[in-house]
Amino acid sequence: MIIKCPECGHQVSDKAPVCPSCGVEIAGHLIKCSNCGELYFKSEETCPNCHSTEQFHNVGSQNSGSEDVEESEVQYQPSPIEEFVSREDEQDDYEPEMLNSYAQQADMEEIPESEAEPAEQQNKNHVQLLVSFIIALAICGVLFYFYKQKDGDTTEPEAFEYTMKNASPGILEQFLEDYPDAPAAHTKAVKIQLAAMKQKNDERRKILQSTSRAEIIAFLKSNPSSEYKHELETKLDEMDWAEAVKGNSEESFLAYKQRQPNGTHNGEADEKLKVLLVHTASQADKTKAVEAVRKLLRGINTKNGAQIAEAVAPSFNFLGSAGATAASVEKYSRDKLYQADVKTVNWFLGEGADVTTEKNDDGTAEQHLNIPARLEINRQGGLSRKNYQIKAVVRNGKIVSINWTMRSK
Structure with a gap:
């Protein structure tokens, strides 16, 4: 379970030995107040929030005593892969070797030796598992972001920073929906970004649907570095070729070659011209x-x-x-x-x-x-x-x- 460190407030797994932010011990050293639910250190005699002295249960520790211990107090031992997923919420950076080690360890634990596959097949399965796991982590990261937003765990400044850094129409609109009372400056910035992206999409749709050669050429001249440059140049090439075929004359095919010196239909134009020049009367x-x-x-x-x-x-x-x-x-x-x-x-x-x-x-x-x-x-x-x-x-x-x-x- 992900909790907030009582010392520094950083998000941390209740199974972590220490807080990665401040270094204070976590697992087995926390108590959850039965009166208000506040987490605090066992070394404190009373709850710092409501000052109650009744202890509910230890957080992040295992019970090894009586068999009558309540089910809620029995601590689940995570597998290496689950422990890694928990640690992913504690820190953003990790070593690929660590991930590979956890994945291999999990494979070794789950596959009985008697059913083990040949070494080459095992390696192939490990690679497939690793790739699938990384993709799953990326998807979970995005879903976790929106989950935290929904549950109120992400603050508005954090959400705003994420939204502007990963701006897309969907994320921008989601921010406006989730934070209707955000600061005016943040709301305005998101709306400006959203309007700009929508305008850009409208311009793209309009120019890509245009059938005017002059309009497309004018757009390319005013936007020489446009991301649609290649797409529009290809469209011009096809338009010029269609016009040449419609004319079906020496003049029309020569006009195509002049307009499109590197056109994709230059070879076809040459073949057409060979036939026309043979049969064309002076x-x-x-x-x-x-x-x-x-x-x-x-x-x-x-x-x-x-x-x-x-x-x-x-x-x-x-x-x-x-x-x-x-x-x-x-x-x-x-x-x-x-x-x-x-x-x-x-x-x-x-x-x-x-x-x-x-x-x-x-x-x-x-x-x-x-x-x-x-x-x-x-x-x-x-x-x-x-x-x-x-x-x-x-x-x-x-x-x-x-x-x-x-x-x-």
Whole structure:
């Protein structure tokens, strides 16, 4: 049992030979007053508190006399481990060797020799016991602190010192709950610390949930040593990569590499760029491919056979038919477009041509073009408009394949 030394008031085990603070003898030298419960030395004839002369029982001693001794007077002999736990309340510092010695002694007492395990297994068990015991002591220390608070054994100054030294929202709030009448300065300090920690947690939650790249960058600039720096830099990396993938272009992946020179997705960006650079058409190739299609449609609009022939290869694929020529296009125009009631036919190319470059087996390059278009036919009964999607393959500035399909819009 933990008692207060009658001499100096220091907390000490009633089984301790002497008080570790003042050195006065404890075990077997104390008496508990039956009238008021005060502990005092046997050498004193009366209780220093109520001056009663009746002795209740000795504290910290063993009774070895009559078998009729009251059960409350029989002293329990602690095991080495229990004695160590008791001593832990008397002093904060202890030697690891002492703990190991107690643990080993306890093991030796509890395991019968006939059931003893091999030496290697015993050593392993001792280590596991030691680690478990140390963890248990740490947990018990925290629980004991709150237990003492609850029972009123810890003074407010001690509680305040512990709270400020081990500040966390839970401990700070517990202090305010346990000590509503604490000095104003202590209460104010605890509340300021608690508000600061809550504000810090709110800022952390807000910035970690932010989806604004500019906001995160601004935070990192103003807080270069923030504990969230690595977490936020990782988040920026993922945001920039998602944007690059969404763009799926040479420009978007190059922009990622520029923003994140040490980004975790740089290897993937390089692989994407290899594919894109192989299939990406130069601006000159794009212009040449679009111009070939435009020239063909202009020749259809004006019924100009020479212009049609200039736009297409001598033999090409026209609307799914292989081996077509410029004459095939003229025949299609007469039969399908310029009917008896048609006044004019006009093809218009739209914006946003998608042009890629592909390499043939013989090493020659060709441009694959995908572009929207609109066909307007002015008939005697009125004007009709239809939207198409044109797909064409251009090699050396000549159309080698072209087809168009109607779009809903």
